[in-house]
Amino acid sequence: MIINLISDTVTKPTPEMLQVMMEAKVGDDVFNADPTVNELQDKVAKLFGMEAALFFPSGTMANQTAIKLHTQPGDKLFCDKWAHVYNYEGGGAAFNAGVTCKLIDGNRGMFTAKQLQEVVAGRADIHVPYSRLVCIENTTNKGGGACWDFEELKKVQKVAKENELAFHLDGARLFNALVAKNETPKQYGELFDTISVCLSKGLGAPIGSILVGSKEHIAKAFRIRKLLGGAMRQVGYLAAAAIYALDNHVERLAEDHKKAKEIGEVLVEQSYVKKVEPIETNIVIFYVNDNIDPMDFIAKMESKNILMISMGEGKLRIVTHLDYTDEMHSKLLQELKNYN
Numbered sequence: 001m002i003i004n005l006i007s008d009t010v011t012k013p014t015p016e017m018l019q020v021m022m023e024a025k026v027g028d029d030v031f032n033a034d035p036t037v038n039e040l041q042d043k044v045a046k047l048f049g050m051e052a053a054l055f056f057p058s059g060t061m062a063n064q065t066a067i068k069l070h071t072q073p074g075d076k077l078f079c080d081k082w083a084h085v086y087n088y089e090g091g092g093a094a095f096n097a098g099v100t101c102k103l104i105d106g107n108r109g110m111f112t113a114k115q116l117q118e119v120v121a122g123r124a125d126i127h128v129p130y131s132r133l134v135c136i137e138n139t140t141n142k143g144g145g146a147c148w149d150f151e152e153l154k155k156v157q158k159v160a161k162e163n164e165l166a167f168h169l170d171g172a173r174l175f176n177a178l179v180a181k182n183e184t185p186k187q188y189g190e191l192f193d194t195i196s197v198c199l200s201k202g203l204g205a206p207i208g209s210i211l212v213g214s215k216e217h218i219a220k221a222f223r224i225r226k227l228l229g230g231a232m233r234q235v236g237y238l239a240a241a242a243i244y245a246l247d248n249h250v251e252r253l254a255e256d257h258k259k260a261k262e263i264g265e266v267l268v269e270q271s272y273v274k275k276v277e278p279i280e281t282n283i284v285i286f287y288v289n290d291n292i293d294p295m296d297f298i299a300k301m302e303s304k305n306i307l308m309i310s311m312g313e314g315k316l317r318i319v320t321h322l323d324y325t326d327e328m329h330s331k332l333l334q335e336l337k338n339y340n
């Protein structure tokens with residue numbers, strides 16, 4: 001038994017999901033003629049109370065498309081210093097959209113309206129790139145699955161609006177935040193211009209992300225997705241998996257959160273653990289004592305068939321997910337207690 005906790009992207013389709021994929025009605029989606037993709041897009045747009053949605057092969061492409069559609073080359077976007085759009089998309093903001101990122105020194109991947117206010121100042125100066133876009137991440141990945149306070153998000157949106165900045169949400173794990181905080185997709189649809197959501201993480205679909213926004217934004221996104229090479233053909237097989245995931249795998253995210261918290265409770269008690277970050281959703285970030293090399297810790301765990309990853313700066317990351325069973329959970333907790 002291999003206990004793979006490197007990410008919630010490692011899940012495989014369940015037999016029920018595979019069944020609906022097998023039975024999906026498909027067509028050529030480049031001509032908007034795949035009925036299952038259209039059904040998924042309509043479903044997600046409605047869920048968020050937004051006008052339109054577009055299916056993507058990856059969350060990176062959905063975010064990159066959003067950045068491109070809100071900006072012109074030479075513009076600037078604002079994001080947290082730990083943001084996925086800046087750190088983990090291969091420099092795509094610079095390559096695809098030609099924009100620079102102004103990083104905000106937030107806390108666990110989240111900044112405040114006041115911090116945004118401070119950095120947007122001085123935008124009339126010709127030395128300074130045009131400010132166009134604010135990118136938020138919820139939950140934060142490098143921030144350990146932390147959830148934004150919705151009231152703070154409203155304040156950030158107000159600053160964005162006053163400064164004529166577009167507002168994009170990298171909601172790769174938004175459903176984890178919705179479940180953890182008892183929030184609704186519509187609340188987010190009202191606040192943001194565009195939202196990307198990964199279907200292939202906690203929700204358990206094999207592939208795919210979706211971008212929601214206004215008709216105008218999604219029409220632009222449709223062209224950009226094509227130029228990025230992301231327009232696919234009979235992709236309804238994947239859309240069917242996504243529809244199944246949205247119908248069946250949202251509420252159960254609470255189980256992943258519960259297991260993550262239990263892992264944290266065990267880690268905190270171990271003498272080899274220096275610190276465990278607060279756990280709100282399905283990501284556990286912790287640090288081992290200075291006398292232990294984090295890579296050695298990972299290797300030792302791997303020898304027991306337990307896989308986790310390093311996020312740099314001494315951070316070790318465990319992510320719980322759909323394929324992480326109760327049996328695996330007991331074994332992991334035992335191994336964490338046994339390690340010395």
Ligand SMILES: *Cc1c(COP(=O)(O)O)cnc(C)c1O
Nearest residue numbers: 058059060061084137141170172
């Ligand atoms: C996973 C992730 C993405 C998208 O990643 P893909 O692997 O391209 O689907 C975007 N943002 C965050 C915060 C993520 O965790």
